[in-house]
Amino acid sequence: MKGKLFGISVGPGDPDLLTLKAKQILDECDIIAYPVKTAGEGSVALNIIKPNVDLSNKEVREYVFSMNPDYTVREQGWKKAYDDIASALESGKDIAMITLGDLSIFSTYMRIDRMIKSRGFETELVPGVPSFCHGASLAGIPLTMGEEALVVIPFNTDRSEALENALDNYENIVVMKAFKSVDRIADMVVSKGRDISCITVMSNIGMDDEYIGPVIRGREYGYFTTLLIKKEMKE
Numbered sequence: 533m534k535g536k537l538f539g540i541s542v543g544p545g546d547p548d549l550l551t552l553k554a555k556q557i558l559d560e561c562d563i564i565a566y567p568v569k570t571a572g573e574g575s576v577a578l579n580i581i582k583p584n585v586d587l588s589n590k591e592v593r594e595y596v597f598s599m600n601p602d603y604t605v606r607e608q609g610w611k612k613a614y615d616d617i618a619s620a621l622e623s624g625k626d627i628a629m630i631t632l633g634d635l636s637i638f639s640t641y642m643r644i645d646r647m648i649k650s651r652g653f654e655t656e657l658v659p660g661v662p663s664f665c666h667g668a669s670l671a672g673i674p675l676t677m678g679e680e681a682l683v684v685i686p687f688n689t690d691r692s693e694a695l696e697n698a699l700d701n702y703e704n705i706v707v708m709k710a711f712k713s714v715d716r717i718a719d720m721v722v723s724k725g726r727d728i729s730c731i732t733v734m735s736n737i738g739m740d741d742e743y744i745g746p747v748i749r750g751r752e753y754g755y756f757t758t759l760l761i762k763k764e765m766k767e
C-alpha cells in the first residue's frame with residue numbers, strides 16, 4: 533500500500549499549542565520532513581515539536597525548496613524534492629511534513645500538497661494555531677467583534693497600497709512579514725490621523741525574546757513579527 537503525505541501545522545512557537553491530532557500523526561508516521569529555503573538552515577517547526585514528539589527512532593528529512601530568482605533553478609530543486617517524497621510514498625512510508633503556524637496561511641506547504649496530490653498520492657492537511665491568533669490572545673485583544681471585518685495582509689515594501697487600502701476600509705488588520713517595516717507602517721497609520729497606540733506588535737510569539745506590546749520606534753524586529761492594527765477598541 534502506498535504511503536500518505538500529511539501536512540502538519542505546529543503552531544507559531546509554543547510547543548504546547550501542537551494539536552492532539554498533529555501529535556498523534558507525528559508519533560505514528562515513518563518520516564518527519566521539513567521544508568527549508570537553503571540546505572542546512574534548520575527548522576523552527578522542528579524545534580517546536582521536539583518537546584512533545586520522540587524523534588529518536590524517526591527518520592527526519594530536510595527538503596530544499598529554493599527561492600532562487602532563476603525560476604529554472606528553483607523548479608529543478610523542487611522537482612528533486614517532489615521525486616524523493618513520491619518515492620518514499622511509493623514504498624509505503626507515511627510522511628508528516630511540518631510547517632509553522634497554520635499551513636493555510638502563507639505557507640509553501642500548500643504547493644507541495646497540490647503537487648503530490650497531482651501525482652496520485654493521498655494527502656491530508658492538519659490545521660493549527662496561526663501566529664496572529666496566539667498573538668492576539670497574549671495581547672488580550674480580540675481580532676474581531678460584532679460586525680467588524682478582519683483583513684490579513686503581507687507587508688510588501690514595494691507595494692504599500694494594500695495597507696493603505698486596508699487602513700481605509702477595515703476595522704482590524706493583521707500585517708504579516710512586517711519585521712523590516714514597523715516604523716514605516718507606524719508612519720502610515722499616523723498619517724491617517726490615528727494614534728500609534730492602535731498598533732500592537734506581536735514578535736517571536738511563543739519563542740525566546742517574545743515581545744507583545746506597543747511600537748518601539750527604532751527597534752529592530754526579527755522575521756517573526758506580525759502587527760495587529762485596530763481602528764477602535766470596543767468593550
Ligand SMILES: C[S@@+](CC[C@H](N)C(=O)[O-])C[C@H]1O[C@@H](n2cnc3c(N)ncnc32)[C@H](O)[C@@H]1O
Pocket residue numbers: 544545632633634635636637638639661662663664707708709710711734735736737738739755756757758
Ligand atoms: C511565511 S509566513 C508563515 C505564517 C504561518 N503559517 C502562520 O500561520 O502564522 C511568516 C510570517 O508569519 C508571521 N509569524 C510566523 N510565526 C510567528 C511568530 N512566532 N511570531 C510572530 N509572527 C510570526 C510573521 O509575520 C512572519 O513574517
